Amino acid sequence: MSGICGWIGWNTPERDLIEKMAVPLGRFDGTATESAMGARCAVAVAALEGAADIHLRDGVLAAVWGHPVLRDAALADQAAQQGVAAVLAGQRHLGPEKLCALLDGAFALCVLDERAGEAILATDRAAVSPLTWQVAGETLLFASSADALLRHPLVRGEIDPQGIYNYVYFHMVPAPGTVYRDQHRLLPGHYLHYRQGRIETQPYWRMRFQEDGKRSFDDLKSDFLAQLRHAVGTAAGGAKVGAFLSGGTDSSTIAGMLCDVTGTPADTYSIGFAAQGYDEMEYARIASRHFGTRHHEYYVTPEDVVAAIPDVAAVCDQPFGNASAVPAFYCARLARADGITRMLGGDGGDELFGGNERYAKQHVFALYERVPPLLRKALLEPAVFNFPGGDRVTLLRKAKSYIEQASVGMPARLETYNLLGRYGAQQVFSADFLAGVDTGEPLAGLARTYDASDAKSLINRMLALDLKITLADNDLPKVMKACELAGVEAAFPFLNDAMVAFSAGLTPQQKLNGTQLRWFFKEALKGFLPNEIITKQKHGFGLPFGVWLQQHKGLQELASDSLTDLKRRGIVRGDFIEQLTGRHLQEHAGYHGTMVWVLMMLEQWFRQRAGA
Structure with missing residues (x-):
């Protein structure tokens, strides 16, 4: 993974400070570090070759981490000669929103103008390349990892109880929060504008759904397959590449298209478990045989889990409780041993095309909202809740549970089975700890994200929420950190900007047709994917x-x-x-x-x- 770090507004002639901050960024994958310093600003980027660019001239320091692509052909030609960072420095007069709109791809960037006391920071549309920031006095500090920030003398690193509470609630710390006081993370598709000590964070991009699409299925299918081919080709370019293969629709699609794009058998990697109900290796083998990949397998053991836990905790700059990081690490490590330098993941397919089981469940719950209120309150609910001995009747128990959940508004209804909610915060946490926590903040944060979408349909509002909570806050860090620990890059073809835009143009029914998940996606891939993969239940690299x-x-x-x-x-x-x-x-x-x-x-x- 590596990353970027730096500051503006701190006057020090000591270059070793910025290099000290950069040490955690390359700790696990051993990447080289570049750095540059002005009079009151500095930046360092640790990255594999081709994923870092720094430009310093006339008091303006610009840097990019990742693989951004300039949309404008003339600027792209200029970048080929001078570097992306130099182009961004020259275009800073556009302002942060238009500057960021010049770029596609996964990136984190900074443009620091020490003479004007101005800075622009930004992360890509999915926050594949994250940025954490903090203001200390007159200094703006930033880094892709909080561990880098902690090495600056102005940063105290005081734990924020709210961040701990949010972690136990969600099993990760949702952005823009962090586990440290006064530290914040940029949301996906957001920039930070710093001017003379004032901070402004705003989106330069939002997911805009066109819900009344009228394109024919054949036209959409042709476009989709072309976009998919382009996205996989772009993600695979310039590296010795392999693909995660769980045997699900997303990873199988990426693996199959990688074979198609390269014209050679792709290297695919799968993890199994010797535990009943958890091993899905056979589906990965079906996909591998179908596409003719060079398939590699590893069975994770309890001993492997014990060995990996300290390293997984160490590579994460925030507390992180997604247990699938362990099998993802062993999968990436297996690839690294074969000389693979970049792994392609199928992450994003569910959140773009409607693949999570909860979408169908929430559709069923939403049907209750269509029942006239008078009928619900005067007839249905009294009959169900007041029926003598109803708790002993299976059908009535299910009806009661359905009504109770359907009566909870979105997005709180998604957390009906939340573990912390089931236990009760007062039963889990000490009274002293809870005194410094807002227990309503996790649901309030969900509501803010949910309400920020202008989507009209339930499915698209859930997709917009999951692009942030499930993908950017959880699944992407899981894969990125697992790959960093193993010493390989990660790339996500479904998050190609053109692919994301394509998905936004599908109608709600093309994503969720009644209770049928990702209808268009599966229909479009019939004949490409094996039928067993299209019809299988979703699972993934779950850890027993x-x-x-x-x-x-x-x-x-x-x-x-x-x-x-x-x-x-x-x-x-x-x-x-x-x-x-x-x-x-x-x-x-x-x-x-x-x-x-x-x-x-x-x-x-x-x-x-x-x-x-």
């Missing part, structure tokens, strides 16, 4: 942690040791941890094992941070 925790002594010892130390931090109640690892885990290992993992990774993250 709860099951293994009951059986494997090493995992038990690591979890017990971690949670024992977490008790001493005064965040989580000791009696809750005792209940969780005792009665709860015995009752349902898969369900309660998730919270064990989340709390264990929180403690592991603390251990990896200096001064924790």
Whole structure:
């Protein structure tokens, strides 16, 4: 992954400070670092060859991390001669919104004008290349990793209890929040404009859905396949490339198109688990045979999990509780051993084309809203909730559950089964910790994101929410950090800007046809994907942690040791941890094992941070 870091407004002649900040950026993948300094600004970029560019001239310092593409042909030609950073420095008069609109692709950028005391920071439309920032006095500091910021003397690195609470709620810390006080992350498709000590953050891009599309299916299919081919070709260019292959529709599509684009068998990589109900290797093998890939497999063991946990916690600059990071790491490591330098992932397909099971479920719940209120309140609900002995009648129990969930407004309804909500915050956290937390903030943050979309349909409003919460805050960091730990780049063809724009033009029914998920996507790929892949249930690289925790002594010892130390931090109640690892885990290992993992990774993250 590597990254970028720097500042404006700090007067120091010591170049070793910016190089010190950059050390965490290349810690795991060993990438080279470039740096430059002005009188009151500095920047460093750690990246593989071709993914970094720095320009310094006349008090203006510009830098780019990633693989941006200039939309304008004349500017692209100029960039080929002078570099993208020089072009951006020369176009800064456009202002931040128009400047960012010049670019496609995955990138983080800075343009620092120390004479004017002005800076522009930006991240790409999916936040594949993240940016964290902080103002300290008259200095603006920024980095793709909070670990880099912590190395600057102006940064205190004080833990924010709200960030910890949000982590336990979501199993990650949603942007723009962080786990540190006074630190913030840029949202996807946003810029920061700093002028004479004043900060403004605004979107330069939003997902705009055209919901009344009238293009024929044949026309759409032809365009889709062309866009897909272009996106995979662009993502694969300039690297020895492989592809994640879980056997799902997204990864199988990317793997098959990679074979088509290159004209040679693609290298594909899959992870399996020797645990009933978790192993989907056979679907990956079906896809591999169908497309003729050079397929590579690895079966993750409990011992592998124990070995990887400290490193996974170390590579994440925020607490991160997505257990799938472990199998993703072993998959990427297997590829790296074969000389692969870039891995293509299928992430984004669900969020663009309507592939998550909850979209169908929420469609069913939304049907209740169409029932006239008088009929709901005067007849249906009294009959269901007041029926004598109704709790003993299966049909009535299901009807009651349906009405209760359907009566919760969106997007809070999506969190009906939230683990922390089920336990209760007061049962999980200490009273002292909760005194410094707004327990309503997670749902309030969801609502702000949900309400920011101008989509008219339920499916598109959920897609807009998931592009931020599920993709940018969770799935992309999982893959990016796993690949960084393994020493390879990650790229996501579905997030190609033209592909994203194409998906926005599909009608709601082409994404969710009744309760049929990603209708257009699957119809368009019939004959390309194997039928078994098109009709399979969604799964992915899920980790059987709860099951293994009951059986494997090493995992038990690591979890017990971690949670024992977490008790001493005064965040989580000791009696809750005792209940969780005792009665709860015995009752349902898969369900309660998730919270064990989340709390264990929180403690592991603390251990990896200096001064924790």
